[in-house]
Structure formats: C-alpha cells, structure tokens
Amino acid sequence: MSDELTPRRPEDASGSGQLDRSELALALHELAQDHETPVPVPGAEIRRRAVRRRRRRQGSLAAAGATAAGALALVLTVILTGGEDARSTPPAATYGAPTPPVTRAPSPVAPAVTVDLTRRELTVEGRILPISSGALKTPTPTGLMTVTAKYPAATVPGDSAGFNGYDMKATWVMRLRTPDDRTNYVLALTWDEKAPGNYDSTGGVIGLRSPDAMLLYKVLKPGSVVEVVGAAPATELAPTGKAKATAAEPSTATDAASPAEPRTAATRGVSGGGTGP
Amino acid sequence: MAGGMTEEEFDTFYAAAFPRLTGQLYAFTGDHGEAQDVVQEAFVRAWDRRREFLAEGAPEAWIRTVAMRLAVSRWRRARRWLELVRRNPPPEHTPGPGPERAALVGALRELPEAQRMAVVLHHLCDMSVEQVASETGAPVGTVKARLSRGRAALARLLDEADELGEREDGRVR
Known part of the structure; x- marks a missing residue:
C-alpha cells in the first residue's frame, strides 16, 4: 500500500x-x-443551530456591540493583567501579584474552585461562571479533584470525555484526577458555546464558554483542588429562552432561571476590569 | 420555508456529503478534529443562508469553499493567538494515519497554503485549473505554477520520507 x-x-x-x-x-x-468521518450530529441538529444563530442575531443586534466590547475587554484584561485584576468583582480572594500559585498550593479542605452541577455554575474567586457537564448517560464524576495538568490546547479523548464519542481538539484544557482515580477535564466548550448554563451536553467533561475557561486556566495550577458537587438536572432549562439570555437581551433574560444572573456578574466584573486603569 | 430545499433534502444531502467533505478537508488541514469542525460549521452556515447556498447551484462546492476558508482563517488566528500566549509552538496532536499516509499528510502540511489548496482542489476534488482559479481568485497561470511547484515539492518531500523509511526498515543499513 x-x-x-x-x-x-x-x-x-x-x-x-x-x-x-x-x-x-x-x-x-x-x-x-x-479519513472520511461519519456525521457526528444529525442534520436536524445542524438546522437547529442555524436557526438558533439567526434568532440570536436578530434578537440582539443592539446588544451585539456591547457584548463584543465586553469580550474584547475580557481578552485584553486577561492578556494584560494575567486575569487576576478584575476590580469590580466581589473580591473573595484577591491576588496583587501575577504569580500567586505558591500561596494557593492545595489544601484539600479549601478547594480553589467549586462546581455545582445542579445549578450549572462554577465558582472561582467570587465569580460565578456558567458550565455544562455530562449528559444524563455520561454523568460527570463528583467529589474533590486535583488538577494534574493543563494545556492551552489538547485533544480530549472521545471515550472518556469528548463529544459524541469523538476525540475533540479543545482549548484551555485542565486535566483532573477524580477521587476514584479516573480522569476528567475542564475545558472551553468551543463546539457548543450555548451549552454552559443552559444544558448538559458533554461526555463527562466540565465545559465553560471560552473567555471563562481562559480565566479559569489562569487561576488553576497543577495541584489545585476542584470540588464537584450535585448532579446534572434531569430536564433542560428552557434552552431557547436561555439562548437569548446568553445574547444579553435583558427583556428575555428575566424569564430565564438562575444562569442569567451569574452571567451578568461575570460581564460586569470584566468590563470593569477592562476600563479601569 | 424559503429557499426551495426541504429539511429532508438538506438532511439527506448533509448525511451524504459530510463524510466525503471531512475526508477532503482532512487532506487539506491534516487534522481530524479541525476537518470535522469546519465542515460542520459550513453546514450550519449553509442552512442559515439557504438562498445564497442554493443560488450557486453547486451545494457541495459551496460547503467545501466555506469549510476551507474557515480552516485557513482559524489556523491563522490560532497561530497568532499561540504566539501571543506562549513562546514555544504547541505540541501536535494529530491522531494517527498509518505511516505511509502520514508521509503524504506531512508532506502536504509542508506546502504553502496556496499550493496546498490548489493541489487538493485540482487533484482531490477534481476541479479543472480554471475552476481552481475562479475558486481561489488567482489567475490561471498562477494556479498552474502553484500546482507544478506543489507537485515538485511533494515529490521531493516524499522522496526524503521514502529514503528515511527504507533505512529504518533495515534495507539500507
């Protein structure tokens, strides 16, 4: 051959x-x-994404500028300051210096990060970030985990953690060791940015929106402890209404349940950090 | 539904064309995940812009074009980004084609983008030189030159890989 x-x-x-x-x-x-690849999701799912995207575009033309500015501010904040400088965030743990890891060295009783699967929220340094975890068939392991490695980009194996059984190339990947010695990951859910806070779509990994994952990546070091509690809710929280909420449309955000709130908190903190000196 | 393509027609087209297109994009990108990603995104855009997509009259070519452009711009963005956040290049995580395929994939990845695109479109996607020209917005003469240089470079790269392989087989040593 x-x-x-x-x-x-x-x-x-x-x-x-x-x-x-x-x-x-x-x-x-x-x-x-x-190297032909079988279809990973049905055509209906492709169409659904297209429709959702269109709806979001139409629903939030006005908000788009603000969102983009916020995202840019986040990127700039993280690049320029190493992500630790977000003034208007409720300051739970504040680092002045850009190299805090030594003080943060793990003490198993004080996790650096808490993940609540039921509420689809991750708490880090007083910020609440929306997450998506394992679908019902592939639940996310819970308990106290240790970060064993982190990569700006890595391929996550499909069987343990990926997406519909496929290996996925992901960014801001943090590898976790679970209490029963299994491996799990926290990463940027780039292939489904709408999932965090809205529905559980992964094969077990904990997924965040990219800017949030990048922020977390800056905070966690190998050795950091992550506590995972709860279980993925059995039903989705009205995904369509939430998709709009994600697009920062305040009128529809009110009908959405909890995840709208943490989002605003994060955005506020971020833009504050960006405009501050 | 505006656009003249029913949901069933779209789903059928998607199911039939997706595997083929990911294979072609793999040849172009050398990366499974990336190929799958950009093809999927191209299908999402196709349904989002059905009218434009159907007006072209060549749906599969439309998808391929969009996917290739996505691959190019993503790659450029990723490269810039990585340059920003770290000094050393990222480890390659390309999941494994067999050794003999790896030689071709590796050789393709060495080609400049324009040559690689011309070679893939012409020799894999069976487009004529004129079609490649209009597809890439380059004059016919330029495309011919890219093809010829691309083939020459591939021959050279594969020769090197071949000799290396033989030596490792122990035939030479």
Whole structure:
C-alpha cells in the first residue's frame, strides 16, 4: 500500500521533478477516503443551530456591540493583567501579584474552585461562571479533584470525555484526577458555546464558554483542588429562552432561571476590569 | 420555508456529503478534529443562508469553499493567538494515519497554503485549473505554477520520507 503513495524511485520522478499526476490523485483520494468521518450530529441538529444563530442575531443586534466590547475587554484584561485584576468583582480572594500559585498550593479542605452541577455554575474567586457537564448517560464524576495538568490546547479523548464519542481538539484544557482515580477535564466548550448554563451536553467533561475557561486556566495550577458537587438536572432549562439570555437581551433574560444572573456578574466584573486603569 | 430545499433534502444531502467533505478537508488541514469542525460549521452556515447556498447551484462546492476558508482563517488566528500566549509552538496532536499516509499528510502540511489548496482542489476534488482559479481568485497561470511547484515539492518531500523509511526498515543499513 505504501508503494502507491510514495514515488517509486528517485529516478522515476526525476524526469519531470514532479509526482506523476494520476498517482498523486490516487494517493490523495485514498487519503481522503481513509479519513472520511461519519456525521457526528444529525442534520436536524445542524438546522437547529442555524436557526438558533439567526434568532440570536436578530434578537440582539443592539446588544451585539456591547457584548463584543465586553469580550474584547475580557481578552485584553486577561492578556494584560494575567486575569487576576478584575476590580469590580466581589473580591473573595484577591491576588496583587501575577504569580500567586505558591500561596494557593492545595489544601484539600479549601478547594480553589467549586462546581455545582445542579445549578450549572462554577465558582472561582467570587465569580460565578456558567458550565455544562455530562449528559444524563455520561454523568460527570463528583467529589474533590486535583488538577494534574493543563494545556492551552489538547485533544480530549472521545471515550472518556469528548463529544459524541469523538476525540475533540479543545482549548484551555485542565486535566483532573477524580477521587476514584479516573480522569476528567475542564475545558472551553468551543463546539457548543450555548451549552454552559443552559444544558448538559458533554461526555463527562466540565465545559465553560471560552473567555471563562481562559480565566479559569489562569487561576488553576497543577495541584489545585476542584470540588464537584450535585448532579446534572434531569430536564433542560428552557434552552431557547436561555439562548437569548446568553445574547444579553435583558427583556428575555428575566424569564430565564438562575444562569442569567451569574452571567451578568461575570460581564460586569470584566468590563470593569477592562476600563479601569 | 424559503429557499426551495426541504429539511429532508438538506438532511439527506448533509448525511451524504459530510463524510466525503471531512475526508477532503482532512487532506487539506491534516487534522481530524479541525476537518470535522469546519465542515460542520459550513453546514450550519449553509442552512442559515439557504438562498445564497442554493443560488450557486453547486451545494457541495459551496460547503467545501466555506469549510476551507474557515480552516485557513482559524489556523491563522490560532497561530497568532499561540504566539501571543506562549513562546514555544504547541505540541501536535494529530491522531494517527498509518505511516505511509502520514508521509503524504506531512508532506502536504509542508506546502504553502496556496499550493496546498490548489493541489487538493485540482487533484482531490477534481476541479479543472480554471475552476481552481475562479475558486481561489488567482489567475490561471498562477494556479498552474502553484500546482507544478506543489507537485515538485511533494515529490521531493516524499522522496526524503521514502529514503528515511527504507533505512529504518533495515534495507539500507
């Protein structure tokens, strides 16, 4: 098989200095065929996402500018200050210096982060961030976990933690060791940014929206302790209404349950940090 | 539903074209997750903009174009981002094609973006030189040059990989 793929001998190709065209085409076709991927989600899901996106776009044209500015402010805040400087956040634990890890070294009784699966919330340094955890079939392990590694980007195995059984390339990945010695991850749920706070869609990992995951990534170090409590709620909290709430439309946000609140808290903290000196 | 494509038609098209397109995008990106991601996103956009998508008359080509552009811009963004947050490049996590396929994937990834796109569109997606030209917005002569340089570079890279492989097989040593 390998013979078809690689030019036979240097002499063969050296006539033109190029690969034989049909040979190249054949090799490319075989390569592509070998790597065809079955559909990961049904067509209906694709259409649903398209519709949701359109609805959000129409629903929040006015809010879009503000949201974008907020996101930019967050990115800038984290880049410029290392993420620790968010003045208007209710200051639970404050670090002045950008290198706090030593003081934060784990004491098992004082987790750096608490995750409440039932409320779909993660609490870190007084901030509450929305999360999405394992779907009912693939529940997220609970208890006291230790962060064993973290990567800006990594491939998360489909069987233990990924998405519909597929390996997923993810960003802001923090690896956890569970009490029963299993492995779990906290990461940016880039492939389903609407899930955090709204529904539980993962194969067990704890997913955050990207800016939140980046923020958490700055705080957690290998050795940090994360406490996971609760269980994923059996029913989804009205996902459509929540999708709008995520788009920062205040009128519809009121009909949504809890997750609207933590979001505002986070955004407020962030923009405050961005505009501050 | 406006747009002249029923939900069933779309779902059927999606189920049929998705695997093929991920294979092609894999050849272009060399990364499974990325290929799957951009193709999926392209389908979402297709349904979101059905009218534009159908007006083109070549739905699969439309999806492929969108997916390839997404792959290019994502890659550029990711690279910039990584340069911002860390000094050293990220480890590669490309899940494994067999060794002989790896040689081709590796060689493809070495090609400059424009050459790689021309080679993939022409030799894998069976587009004519003229089609590739209009697709990439480059003159026909440029596309021909890219193809020829791309093939030459691939031949050279694969030769190197081949010799290496033989030596490791113990045939040379």
